[in-house]
Amino acid sequence: MTVRVDMLRPYLRETLDGSISHAELTGFVQFARTLATAYLTTFRTSVSILCQNHGISLADLAYDCIADLFGRDNKGSFVHLEAFAGALNRPLDQTPDHELAAAFRSLLSRFADMELGHLYAQADPGGAKIYRNIRESIKKGETLCLSRDFRGWVISPATVPNLDHLPPCSIDWLTSEFHGCLEGVPRIPRLLGIL
DSSP states (O other): OOOOGGGHHHHHHHHHHTOOOHHHHHHHHHHHHHHHHHHHHHHOTTHHHHHHHHTOOHHHHHHHHHHGGGOOOTTSOOHHHHHHHHHSSSOGGGSOHHHHHHHHHHHHHHHHHHHHHHHHHHHOHHHHHHHHHHHHHHHHOSSEEEEEETTEEEEEESSSOOOTTSOOOOHHHHHHHHHHHOOSSOOHHHHHHHO
8 A cells, every 4th residue: 555645634634523434444544554564664673573473464463553543432533543633733734744744653653662562561471571670660760761762762871961972882891791790689770770
């Protein structure tokens, strides 16, 4: 399917005002699935392994990622799409195409990341618990911060300016230094302090 960004506004407008036909809604879902697939293959390259482990195709995964976005409440309203339109900086019809497309892609990436989180947690419950503990420890601490950029989630020092201009640190050196500081079996907050 060719993605025509100029179709996004009519899809949204007709979905929100209730005038969208079944065929058009199907087209909107396919439009969103195509964008979600592009996001998964571009920014979440490990999804092929996840798909193999769960016995699903990339298209199935993309549909799963957007399913909640098109969910309706008991009144038949598309609550997530309504919230999206309501959160735009300008009314839907006054938002430039490029801003609307960027905001919609961001929305799709959030829904995709939530679904991926659930699937990874099913595939590796222990890893999901460690990930959750790291996130919670970083939130409570003051030495590291968690941010999101084109690479995904990034842990960086909270009190040091951005160091992205420096060459990458050798993982062998970091591992050696890290292990040299370990004593006993430290918990996640202590490990993050060492890092």
